[in-house]
């Protein structure tokens with residue numbers, strides 16, 4: 397007998413759905429509360445690459461932390477593939493993370509870093525190493541397995557961190573300005589590598605960046621946020637530029653320039669507001 401698992405086709409269930417999220421923090425003077433994010437709904441469909449852009453300090457990382465299960469919103473709900481997130485101290489187990497600063501362990505060599513997550517999950521050493529070598533190959537680091545993080549360049553460390561995240565085969569990738577510390581050329585190489593890996597095995601991606609060009613070059617959709625307080629989406633743009641994309645070539649595409657103009661028109665005032673507030677603080 398065949399038991400139906402679900403009546404809802406998987407493609408109709410978003411990978412990630414943040415609904416009516418508000419996040420308040422104690423205000424810096426300790427006298428009241430600061431509403432960083434207000435009534436924000438953000439949905440990432442299965443297999444979709446969504447970038448969130450917004451002025452500095454607007455609440456991008458706050459939203460990512462909510463999606464990761466690391467921060468309980470003051471109000472609102474989060475669903476991961478249709479399952480409500482409990483915010484009971486457990487993180488979003490369907491997600492892998494990549495932050496601005498990588499999470500490499502300096503005392504482990506490259507292969508040791510790549511397999512760490514598998515080992516924590518109880519995968520036998522031999523199998524973990526075999527899969528780790530395969531991932532080092534995929535990110536162009538075969539032959540570097542015995543190097544320690546300090547012996548690798550910034551770009552190599554990023555590729556290692558990417559392998560460390562992807563080896564666990566997360567359904568959702570949460571990325572917070574992962575390439576912002578890299579020089580422009582290395583950054584574009586990494587962005588292309590990320591797109592190639594994503595195209596090979598469509599994960600759902602929520603990518604935070606303050607760089608509008610990076611957002612347009614990578615994404616299926618770009619969500620622009622207002623300045624804080626009370627940050628909320630002010631624009632949602634479907635980026636229907638052709639794929640596969642080369643991030644440096646796509647920047648010359650007239651369609652790219654049109655998206656840049658449209659989104660920047662929406663963001664300009666918010667960026668100026670955030671800048672003025674930071675100067676006044």
Ligand SMILES: Nc1ncnc2c1ncn2[C@@H]1O[C@H](COP(=O)(O)OP(=O)(O)OP(=O)(O)O)[C@@H](O)[C@H]1O
Nearest residue numbers: 421422432451452453454455456457458459606624
């Ligand atoms: N744990 C916290 N306690 C108090 N205030 C916080 C906390 N986390 C974030 N904030 C405030 O919420 C606002 C949004 O911060 P967040 O880091 O999410 O912004 P961001 O858009 O990621 O910034 P950036 O572009 O500079 O990385 C800021 O004003 C920040 O000071």
